[in-house]
Amino acid sequence: MRTSMLRSIKSLTTSPSAHILRRGYSSEAVPLRKVTVLGAAGGIGQPLSLLMKLNPLVSNLALYDIANTPGVAADISHINTRSEVVGYASDAELGKALEGADVVIIPAGVPRKPGMTRDDLFNINAGIVKGLCEAIAKYCPKALVNMISNPVNSTVPIAAEIFKKAGTYDPKRLFGVTTLDVVRAKTFYAGKAMVPVAEVNVPVVGGHAGITILPLFSQATPKANLSDEELTALTKRTQDGGTEVVEAKAGKGSATLSMAYAGAIFADACLKGLNGVPDVIECSFVQSTVTELPFFASKVRLGKNGVEEVLGLGPLSDYEKEGLEKLKPELLSSIEKGIKFATQ
Numbered sequence: 308m309r310t311s312m313l314r315s316i317k318s319l320t321t322s323p324s325a326h327i328l329r330r331g332y333s334s335e336a337v338p339l340r341k342v343t344v345l346g347a348a349g350g351i352g353q354p355l356s357l358l359m360k361l362n363p364l365v366s367n368l369a370l371y372d373i374a375n376t377p378g379v380a381a382d383i384s385h386i387n388t389r390s391e392v393v394g395y396a397s398d399a400e401l402g403k404a405l406e407g408a409d410v411v412i413i414p415a416g417v418p419r420k421p422g423m424t425r426d427d428l429f430n431i432n433a434g435i436v437k438g439l440c441e442a443i444a445k446y447c448p449k450a451l452v453n454m455i456s457n458p459v460n461s462t463v464p465i466a467a468e469i470f471k472k473a474g475t476y477d478p479k480r481l482f483g484v485t486t487l488d489v490v491r492a493k494t495f496y497a498g499k500a501m502v503p504v505a506e507v508n509v510p511v512v513g514g515h516a517g518i519t520i521l522p523l524f525s526q527a528t529p530k531a532n533l534s535d536e537e538l539t540a541l542t543k544r545t546q547d548g549g550t551e552v553v554e555a556k557a558g559k560g561s562a563t564l565s566m567a568y569a570g571a572i573f574a575d576a577c578l579k580g581l582n583g584v585p586d587v588i589e590c591s592f593v594q595s596t597v598t599e600l601p602f603f604a605s606k607v608r609l610g611k612n613g614v615e616e617v618l619g620l621g622p623l624s625d626y627e628k629e630g631l632e633k634l635k636p637e638l639l640s641s642i643e644k645g646i647k648f649a650t651q
């Protein structure tokens with residue numbers, strides 16, 4: 308099956324659209340890659356699954372949810388791109404959805420309503436993530452796991468503990484998806500600095516909730532002469548970006564479309580890393596020694612085994628140094644809450 312698929316991909320790469328599939332690769336064939344989305348019928352899951360269907364690096368797309376998967380899978384499967392799409396609709400099918408997965412993306416769980424913090428989602432989402440990670444440990448222990456479900460600051464430590472218990476934990480393969488913070492920081496910076504948004508780079512470090520989100524605008528490129536007040540406002544807007552959307556949606560959930568975009572960028576980076584594309588760097592919340600905290604978001608170099616290198620913070624402004632010290636107690640307490648939940 309894999310050989311015949313590989314052959315058909317080879318014939319695709321000799322077609323007029325071959326340049327799209329070959330971009331960034333020295334070898335003739337694009338490797339077969341299975342991506343599984345858990346929570347695929349949700350607000351994030353649907354547009355994220357669509358974007359993964361458009362990604363030429365994906366050969367098999369497995370869509371799993373506890374509700375409404377058949378319709379979403381049937382709909383997406385009609386799109387004339389490379390990947391085969393299969394929907395999985397019940398707990399009994401979770402194993403099949405996960406078997407052979409190279410990348411598992413998890414946007415399963417409840418979103419916030421106005422007035423809630425991400426931590427208010429802990430009681431429901433911790434249990435959902437625990438169950439899904441137990442299945443990952445059983446059916447695809449080598450997959451790269453992209454954790455979107457909130458609170459990311461706790462769900463990633465939960466996943467790590469579940470994998471440790473199962474004897475499958477590899478810190479190189481577990482990622483908290485913080486790409487939306489980077490996406491927001493880039494957009495807001497471009498608007499304020501009046502520079503082309505497509506050229507902007509801004510690292511965002513720390514975690515994924517309130518003040519634990521620390522954009523490093525002192526390292527933003529292209530450089531701009533923004534005042535301290537402007538930088539403070541940009542930082543606050545990035546930290547409150549999720550809440551801005553929750554309030555605008557007024558009870559109908561949180562960011563879904565921008566999150567799907569961000570999730571697709573991060574999964575694409577993981578696939579490129581797996582495929583041996585050099586110098587793939589994204590920010591992510593991973594096991595880390597960059598600070599004294601066991602998990603921390605910073606720039607990460609992705610490779611054939613997942614995390615190839617966790618990059619340091621680089622030079623920080625005094626304002627950023629202060630922000631870093633302020634975020635540590637909250638981030639540590641969220642990490643410890645996740646570890647406690649999974650180990651007791």
Ligand SMILES: NC(=O)C1=CN([C@@H]2O[C@H](COP(=O)(O)OP(=O)(O)OC[C@H]3O[C@@H](n4cnc5c(N)ncnc54)[C@H](O)[C@@H]3O)[C@@H](O)[C@H]2O)C=CC1
Binds near residue numbers: 347349561
């Ligand atoms: N990391 C980030 O930057 C962001 C994270 N999020 C988080 O993503 C999560 C999902 O958000 P939405 O898609 O808006 O929620 P949603 O409620 O629209 O969709 C969640 C989906 O998960 C499914 N689900 C629930 N339990 C499941 C299980 N055990 N197995 C498989 N699927 C299951 C539901 O059936 C539903 O289709 C929330 O926790 C939200 O806070 C949201 C935005 C950004």
Ligand SMILES: O=C([O-])CC(=O)C(=O)O
Binds near residue numbers: 419
């Ligand atoms: O704010 C939320 O609840 C969802 C989220 O994580 C984000 O949009 O960054």
